[in-house]
């Protein structure tokens with residue numbers, strides 16, 4: 001069996017959590033492969049909204065195995081709080097959640113470093129979620145990091161102290177006051193919580209699963225345009241969010257990748273700083289934010305909104321080898337008399353469909369095609385045929401322009417709000 005990879009094709013928050021929840025019944029295992037508590041994946045069923053940060057979105061299905069892979073970075077405090085809120089709902093994650101021993105730990109001092117470096121950047125700040133992601137991945141690649149498997153080895157506390165002292169020296173260079181103590185106590189409680197889980201060599205578990213004919217879904221975090229190599233650098237996250245990240249973040253050979261499922265919001269949003277060619281800083285953007293409830297799941301920050309950007313989408317499809325598209329939040333576009341889609345960029349008077357080296361360094365003007373909008377509420381529609389004609393034209397335009405078929409259209413946040421244009 002091959003592993004299918006589900007990932008975001010924009011700047012994150014495409015609705016990955018909801019779609020993983022919809023698809024989980026078709027799989028035996030759900031595995032997160034990168035990122036950490038910077039992610040906020042929302043799922044909604046029985047009129048309750050759940051937001052997951054580190055734990056895979058298959059956790060509510062008790063018969064499915066959930067894996068936090070080696071490519072993920074874990075803050076034991078966030079992890080513990082997530083587990084506690086699941087336990088309040090009578091979910092028992094100890095039964096079906098496994099954690100890779102090779103996943104790296106976010107230390108309290110990583111969070112402080114994140115905050116101190118962002119504060120020092122002033123107006124050029126990245127807009128980080130301040131969860132310690134950048135400093136933790138820096139220590140991973142710098143070969144200083146602490147891993148989950150270390151917590152059960154002798155000398156863990158000494159290694160923790162050694163790394164924290166190193167961070168304190170770096171922090172002394174900043175004009176930044178902090179207090180590690182409060183968070184540190186919680187952190188060690190979180191470490192004890194982590195110890196109560198099955199800490200595994202997840203690469204073996206996943207590959208053995210596939211050998212036995214079981215179906216695995218890899219769940220991406222963030223989005224392709226936040227990828228450390230291909231995103232709008234430096235306004236990116238610190239991991240490979242693209243499909244290749246599933247190989248390194250889980251220990252899967254490239255030849256084992258099956259379907260690559262690209263999640264696309266029907267328009268674009270971005271939280272944090274960085275270029276956004278189709279951004280709408282006007283009433284239309286405000287309407288999208290209001291109708292789409294576009295406020296960050298992790299930080300509560302208002303998300304910047306804008307029209308769908310096809311050059312960016314084609315770039316993401318190319319980098320990931322996307323085999324099917326899933327369009328989310330299409331319902332949010334009801335009530336716009338016309339809809340624009342960016343089909344190319346005009347840069348220094350030249351029209352291009354290609355992503356430039358630096359989106360922020362040049363004046364990028366979107367070239368738009370205008371399509372007719374629709375007024376109908378589509379949140380209760382379950383068949384493709386019943387969708388408004390102009391809605392179908394919008395979807396068909398995306399398929400034609402990208403050359404990839406749309407396999408699911410999400411029409412609301414709920415588990416049952418989905419239209420399947422053709423059976424897979």
Ligand code: GDP
Nearest residue numbers: 013014015016017041042297329410411412413
């Ligand atoms: P993720 O990070 O990709 O999992 O996305 P988030 O959960 O951060 O943000 C997506 C938001 O949109 C959440 O509040 C979801 O509940 C909501 N959502 C997901 N799909 C749809 C949809 O099709 N329509 C609407 N209206 N909301 C959706």
Ligand code: IMO
Nearest residue numbers: 012013038039040127128129221222237271272
């Ligand atoms: P999900 O998985 C949207 C953004 C931050 C910031 C940049 C770097 O829910 O889609 P970081 O904390 O990684 O150093 O922040 O990346 N960012 C996200 N934006 N969704 C996310 O995750 C994000 N994770 C990070 O806002 O601009």
Ligand code: MG
Nearest residue numbers: 013040041297
């Ligand atoms: Mg999110």
